[in-house]
Amino acid sequence: MTLKDYAALVEDRLNELLPEAAEKTPGIDETPWLLNNAMRYSLMAGGKRLRPAMLLACADMLGASREEAMIPACALEMIHTYSLIHDDLPGMDNDTLRRGRPTNHVVFGEGQAILAGDGLLSLAVELMIGNVMAHPDNYAGGIRAMNEIVRGAGVSGMVGGQCMDLYCEREGLCDERMLSYIHMNKTARMLISPLRAAAALAGYAPESPEWKALTAYGVNFGLLFQAVDDILDVVGDEKTLGKSVGKDAAEGKLTYVALYGLEGARKRADALAGEARASLAPFGGRAAFFLDLLDSMAHRAS
Ligand code: GRG
Numbered sequence: 133m134t135l136k137d138y139a140a141l142v143e144d145r146l147n148e149l150l151p152e153a154a155e156k157t158p159g160i161d162e163t164p165w166l167l168n169n170a171m172r173y174s175l176m177a178g179g180k181r182l183r184p185a186m187l188l189a190c191a192d193m194l195g196a197s198r199e200e201a202m203i204p205a206c207a208l209e210m211i212h213t214y215s216l217i218h219d220d221l222p223g224m225d226n227d228t229l230r231r232g233r234p235t236n237h238v239v240f241g242e243g244q245a246i247l248a249g250d251g252l253l254s255l256a257v258e259l260m261i262g263n264v265m266a267h268p269d270n271y272a273g274g275i276r277a278m279n280e281i282v283r284g285a286g287v288s289g290m291v292g293g294q295c296m297d298l299y300c301e302r303e304g305l306c307d308e309r310m311l312s313y314i315h316m317n318k319t320a321r322m323l324i325s326p327l328r329a330a331a332a333l334a335g336y337a338p339e340s341p342e343w344k345a346l347t348a349y350g351v352n353f354g355l356l357f358q359a360v361d362d363i364l365d366v367v368g369d370e371k372t373l374g375k376s377v378g379k380d381a382a383e384g385k386l387t388y389v390a391l392y393g394l395e396g397a398r399k400r401a402d403a404l405a406g407e408a409r410a411s412l413a414p415f416g417g418r419a420a421f422f423l424d425l426l427d428s429m430a431h432r433a434s
Contacts, residue, residue: 133192135425138185145206146175149259163251170240170248171255175213177231178374183326184209189421190330190346197333200270203263204277204329207256211285212322214252215294217245224298225379232374257282276332284325293317306386319361320354345414349422352408357429359401362387364432366394405430 153168184205191201220227220235221242228238237245260281264274283289297314300306306314327346328338336342364373365380366389380387388397405426412419 133189133421135180135182135185135421135428138188139181141188141202142181142184142205142209143176145202146209149206150175150255166240166244167247167251170236170244171210171213171251173233173239174217174231174236174248175210175252177233179209179213179231181209183212183322186323186422186425187326187330190327191333193415193418193421194330194334194336194342196273196330196335197267197270200263200267200274201330201333203259204281204333205326207260208281208322208326208329210252210256210259211281214249214256215285215290215322217249217252219294221245224294227376227379229370229376230374232371253285270333270335273333273335277329280325280328280332284321284328289317289321289325293319293321301383301385304384308391311386311391315355315358316351319358320351323354323357324350326350341414345411348411349408352404352411353422353426353429356401356404356408356426359388359397359404360429360432362389363394363397363401365389401430 150168150172152172153163153165155165158164187205187208188198188201191198216230217236219225220230221237228235230236233239235245236248240248257278260274260278264271264278267274285291293314293316296310297318300310300314324347327350328343331340331343331346362380365377365387368377370377379385380390384390388400391397392400408426409423412422415422
């Protein structure tokens with residue numbers, strides 16, 4: 133199965149989990165149509181579905197149940213989408229284009245966009261709890277998988293990374309150590325958690341060599357992803373990317389390109405891809421999806 137194949141599975145399931153809602157006054161325990169449709173606007177706007185595809189591919193590689201893995205995979209995409217909605221807000225990155233569409237707050241207003249993000253985050257947790265309860269035979273694995281996803285997205289993960297990113301931008305100070313904290317938490321953690329969540333569902337513990345190898349892949353892949361993101365902000369095409377380009381330099385952000393230059397950033401990306409490739413050794417031929425992913429990420433245009 134390729135990234136596209138997994139993405140198509142995720143697309144269908146997300147569409148079922150958050151169908152279009154009709155405009156009517158909500159019942160006591162119902163989601164308002166406005167909130168539903170604002171969440172859906174950003175969730176169903178395309179996107180590579182990279183994180184859920186990684187979770188499903190890793191579950192397949194390790195022999196976990198794909199049926200059980202589907203909800204954590206979709207939940208992760210909901211959390212990722214919430215982070216994009218909030219990142220685009222005027223108080224954060226203040227962007228008007230995302231996934232090829234006007235950003236959520238441009239269409240629904242700032243208040244509703246904040247709620248759409250909050251809604252996607254809480255719906256993700258609600259769905260994962262339901263999934264754990266539906267699979268009592270794998271209670272420990274389910275809870276551990278959820279823990280990885282929630283912690284990776286949380287205060288010592290993505291939210292923490294975003295916090296320091298905003299802080300450094302406002303204060304105009306950032307050294308290499310702080311930059312690696314930001315990249316590791318804002319970007320890489322959400323690419324490590326799908327692998328660890330799949331490992332947890334398959335019954336692996338954090339002490340196992342498999343868990344450690346997957347973590348090493350996730351770290352290097354996550355940093356590679358960020359390096360390529362920084363490179364694309366300089367050389368990418370706005371239409372193909374579906375988001376604004378050139379903002380990093382305009383805002384004086386400390387990126388891989390700012391730090392190492394364009395060629396230096398490319399070299400750094402190659403080195404990270406090499407590290408990630410090496411960490412797949414314990415999985416042999418079963419890791420074909422993750423080897424291909426390295427090539428497609430290194431050469432991605434969107
Ligand atoms: C608001 C808590 C909070 C966090 C924001 C999303 C984010 C964290 C920051 C966006 C800034 C940025 C460019 C981060 C680099 C990595 C990243 C998240 C890129 C977008 O992910 P893709 O390329 O997007 O997987 P699609 O749309 O394909 O899902």
